[in-house]
Amino acid sequence: MFFDACFLLRFIDLYVQDNLQDLQISKNLHGFILRDIFLLENQIPYRVLKALMNLTMKVDIDAFIRRVMETKMQTTVESKVEPIHLLALLRTTLLGKAAGNPGVVVKGDWQLFRSVTEMKDVGIEFKKSDTFCLRDIIFKEGFIHSYLSLPRITIDDSFQSRFMNMIAMEMCPDSRLEHGIQSYVWFLDCLIHSADDVKEMRSAGVLFNALGTDEQVAKLCNEMSEDLAPDLHEYHEVLYGLKRHKKNKFLVRFYNTHFTSSWTTISFIAAAFLIILTVLQTAFRYFPSGVRSEKWLFCDLVVFFPSFNLFHYFLLTSSLMINLDLYIDCSTK
16 A cells, blocks of 8 residues: 555656656556546545655645646635545545535426437526536526536546446445435436437537547446436426426427527518507407597508408418428528
């Protein structure tokens, strides 16, 4: 353990200084060493590393964790409890702030949406959070469109190894840790169902694919979520927001159908205008002409329009809107 701890501190120091060539080891092995550092069975007690640093030199372990997370932001979580090893420190730093109130009772069916594309269809937009903490997931509800802020995450060859080892640490029989990593992987699986979902998340800047194809990322996320025990209290505010937003599904679809392009907007306004004119024409046809005054001069102009009844106008405008929608669908393919 002594020699392993000395090598680990030396590797961390050179990694932070971006000077790994001094190890005189093949560059191809650097990635494997970095992966093995965060294996649960390879963990060295943090107190051993701390004792060695007191005897030799200080090593910026916090900077090492930030490099591993690929962020320059100050993400170290202030805690009175010393981490037991580096994997625990990485887990605490990734999760960020403490979980929500454990006394909140989560009720209802939380299988609201199955993918990112399904959320976008009902007016939920995605954007990048200000931090890299996995608990920094915020849902901001709007009248028509709502926004779900997600921390940026990189999925590469080491993603599965690190997260599965942190999950194994949470699932240890004698562990008293909350299921934060399991809850995040479960939530990520709720967002990603296919390659199209991965593409949408990449476009929003919340996911960087360094693994391969989008299909590989989707398959990886679906496989990692099997046999987990997530804690719904972790994201209960987000789940409640999604449940409330689902009630606006009709309004969102109405907006997406009639106001997403200039052609559909014009057709809807024209249809509404013709229907209003028809109603006015019908009303003034049966309104006594002697009661009219100069204030009704504009409404009198309605009589110059063709005397179609409401049913004819409805057929005309419906046909116009359908033809425009078909034209737009064909032009976008």
